[in-house]
Amino acid sequence: MVQLKSSFYGRVGFLSFIHGLDHAFLMFSSPLLILILRDLDLDYAALGTLVSVAFFTYGIGALPAGFLSDRLGHKWTITAAIALASLGALVGGLPGSYPTLAVSFFLIGLGTSLYHPPAMALLAHISTPENRGLAMGLHGVGSNLVMVAAPALAGGIATILHWRAAFLFWGLVGLAAAAVFWRLFESTGSPSNTEPGPLAGLAAILQDRDLVHTLLIVFLLTGIQGFIWSGTFAYMATYLQDVRNMTVAVSGILAGIQYGVGALGHLVGGYMADRNSRILPVVIGTTGALIGFGLILLPSNAALLIGIFILGFSLFVKQPAMNTLLADAVPKEVHGRLYGVFFIITNTIGALAPMFGGLIIGRFSFTAFFLLCSAITFGAYPLILLMRSALTAREASPRTP
Numbered sequence: 192m193v194q195l196k197s198s199f200y201g202r203v204g205f206l207s208f209i210h211g212l213d214h215a216f217l218m219f220s221s222p223l224l225i226l227i228l229r230d231l232d233l234d235y236a237a238l239g240t241l242v243s244v245a246f247f248t249y250g251i252g253a254l255p256a257g258f259l260s261d262r263l264g265h266k267w268t269i270t271a272a273i274a275l276a277s278l279g280a281l282v283g284g285l286p287g288s289y290p291t292l293a294v295s296f297f298l299i300g301l302g303t304s305l306y307h308p309p310a311m312a313l314l315a316h317i318s319t320p321e322n323r324g325l326a327m328g329l330h331g332v333g334s335n336l337v338m339v340a341a342p343a344l345a346g347g348i349a350t351i352l353h354w355r356a357a358f359l360f361w362g363l364v365g366l367a368a369a370a371v372f373w374r375l376f377e378s379t380g381s382p383s384n385t386e387p388g389p390l391a392g393l394a395a396i397l398q399d400r401d402l403v404h405t406l407l408i409v410f411l412l413t414g415i416q417g418f419i420w421s422g423t424f425a426y427m428a429t430y431l432q433d434v435r436n437m438t439v440a441v442s443g444i445l446a447g448i449q450y451g452v453g454a455l456g457h458l459v460g461g462y463m464a465d466r467n468s469r470i471l472p473v474v475i476g477t478t479g480a481l482i483g484f485g486l487i488l489l490p491s492n493a494a495l496l497i498g499i500f501i502l503g504f505s506l507f508v509k510q511p512a513m514n515t516l517l518a519d520a521v522p523k524e525v526h527g528r529l530y531g532v533f534f535i536i537t538n539t540i541g542a543l544a545p546m547f548g549g550l551i552i553g554r555f556s557f558t559a560f561f562l563l564c565s566a567i568t569f570g571a572y573p574l575i576l577l578m579r580s581a582l583t584a585r586e587a588s589p590r591t592p
Contacts, residue, residue, distance in 0.1 A: 211337020239549020252304025328461015346443025479505030
């Protein structure tokens, strides 16, 4: 097991920083999209497809990342994740056309896809059931604080220099972070010759019908979360620029504020998951997202700002509970692989959001897209009720993961 030369909070804190960089790679380009669209003479469909390349690759890489985490260890997998994403950002900073950016977004998606399964498995190993929600929440809080800076810095750099300079900046920051992570964490050692294969340990899970039922609900809920999360953060800055007539820099700052408010959501969600219920943060996040979408579509700038705050809080408050539900349900030795499934569902469905968003926005409007997001969000309520019933049944017949 990887051990940072520090306390429990030190390990969680540094992982939070790396977590923030992982998401920053995906989201720093959000205020730059309209500049890319104009510079390369693209339409919204082409732009959305470009973003979907990153999100789709971000999804498909999660499953092998889970196996690599269980097989090779966390240190190697997390370091490779940040280094590969950094390479992708550097490619985006090179002179080139649409295909060059497609390669950049592909590498960014592939690199960032490797992070979450080993990181979630590591957090599950260094925490206990009593503080696991807190660990997941703090992991998210630190990441959101890093992400506050990502769109704001990218927008500022693009305003002063060029949008490609923002790609180069985050690529260099990522390489430095990967080097520091490698030095701070102990080696995981050599893998055992008797290390299980990709499917080892999963047969018992598949034979437990109640557990399979619970996992299916978790996966469906996380699929909804992935679509809404990706669609919102991919197009919020562009919406502020194209519809609300804000500058690139201002839209980047407001997008960053969403992540800052999301840090509070992570902290509150993690606390609730430990002290109250794993379900309550999911209910609050779902309801808040519906309110937020309604507010940002109103003509009032005050309503817009309140909606941005509520969306930022709501889209993150349920994440610690979702992560903890999965960690509670399955044995530690298969955490990496199950988190791989968890994130491949989240992110492959999430990858559809920028592509569909580009098509809907180009053919209809931003309003139509955000109404679609609202409708999909509403679909979480029946799944929440099913999850509550499933958890009640499991508590009546307890199992030890």
